[in-house]
Amino acid sequence: MPERGLGRSLVEAYVYLDLVAHDGEPGASRRATLTREPDGIVVSLGALEILVPYEAEIGAREEGAIFGSGLSELIDPGQWILIAATYTSRALEGALFYAADPSGGHSYENVEADWSFAVGAVEEALKFFPPGAAELPPDTFWTESGRSVAESEPDRLTRRKLESDLALYRRSLDDFRRLHAEPE
Secondary structure: OOOEEEOOOHHHHHHHHHHHHHHHOOOHHHHOEEEEEOOEEEEEEOOEEEEEEHHHHHHHHHHOOOOOOOOOOOOOHHHHHHHHHHHHHHHHHHHHHHHHOOOOOOOHHHHHHHHHHHHHHHHHHHOOOOOOOOEOOHHHOOOHHHHHHHHHOHHHHEHHHHHHHHHHHHHHHHHHHHHHOOOO
């Protein structure tokens, strides 16, 4: 039986699968299966299994924490930055296409979700900073991809840069909502 990871929300579990399953194959998590067990929901894809305790999923939903409460045990801060970059790229592209043709293939909801996920991913990376620290300790990165980002682009992982990115992504989300709000 494979070793189980511990997820803080179903969204985190699916993002993790997309990050690590099948060499980062986009959309790999769509093939995941869900199994309800007494202590939570198990998200499985091949040999990967992630247990998301019911209490963690309920807590994340109540708090509005997309990826869950507390620190991730699945995804390190370098990976969160890669995730944020992916969602930012998707949001920018989607917003451009949506602005050109709102009836086209890029929906308001998808663009809004991409900006929200980019914001959430940066918030996740910021959770790893010790109080008052300007930089992350090297032992914070436990994955190869996280360490690679930390080594090759250390300026992307400073508190100042991440707080700047977070402000930009929040403004971009707010601007998108303001400019393209769908009538209710």
